[in-house]
Amino acid sequence: MGDKSPAGPTVGLFVTCLVDLFRPKVGFASVKLLEAAGCRVRVPRAQTCCGQPAYNSGDNDHSRAIARGVIEAFEGVDYLVAPSGSCAGMIRAHYPDLFADDPEMHLKAGALAQRSYELVSFLTDVMDMPLEAIDARFDGAVTYHDSCSGLRELEIKQQPRKLLSAVENIRLTELPSAEICCGFGGTFCVKYPDISNKMVGDKAKDVVDTGADALLAGDLGCLMNMAGKLKREEAPVRVYHVAEVLADMADGPGIGETEAAQVQAMHEAGRE
Secondary structure (H helix, E strand, O other): OOOOOOOOOEEEEOOOHHHHHHOHHHHHHHHHHHHHOOOEEEOOOOOOOOOHHHHHOOOHHHHHHHHHHHHHHOOOOOEEEEOOHHHHHHHHHHHHHHOOOOHHHHHHHHHHHHOEEEHHHHHHHHOOOOHHHOOOEEEEEEEEOOOHHHHHHHOOOHHHHHHHOOOEEEEEOOOOOOOOOOOOOOOHHHHOHHHHHHHHHHHHHHHHHOOOOEEEEOOHHHHHHHHHHHHHOOOOOEEEEHHHHHOOOOOOOOOOOOHHHHHHHHHHOOOO
8 A cells, every 4th residue: 555644744743841741732733623624744752841931031051951951852843833832832932042152053943933833823734734624513602712822922923813714613803812911921920920810710701701601822831820810719610722622622621620510610501
């Protein structure tokens, strides 16, 4: 039998720490979408953190050490793709600067930066994924939060909305504060918990006020932060990574839920 693998580019999936530890389903959804777009997908086993927490804390020595490992792990692929604007933004915008005094590594970091993308940006801007390739259905209204790094470092705004328009039966209600930070900010929420809590509280109220059944975004850090607040407020809103909806994998518990919690929330909202 002949080789029936896709003829498209070879993509290395940068899984991200949070996806690996808390929501592996996002990784599987990413693979499904990339393959639907015609890519050959590899998941390098040697990958680690992108180094952003250390970088944001001023620890450039450890950031450089981590970045070296990422650069080496993804040398053999055409593109690096991450289901996270935060991680993709770190690699694209900051890796070259980390090696400004090392000409060889600066070139390698720049080369990786140029071929690194956030997932929905890659699907739309690079692969020009046809909408008919999205084979998904979501019965309900959703609202969307634009994460800071994706929006401001990578100019991701219309790409997820374009792909979501192909999901059968979905209804998108725009969030008035879509472009306002959710208060997570990585270590920001640890250093300034009171400010962070106020920010995510305002965000949760705006989400509930839309009347949406589900909240979507492209960064798991933001999603976990908002899901936690919505759960503490007992709001009947499910939370999913946009890749889960696009891959038709949003039929189970939302982020931060168990099966029992989802059934209870749906019951209280009169949606059973």
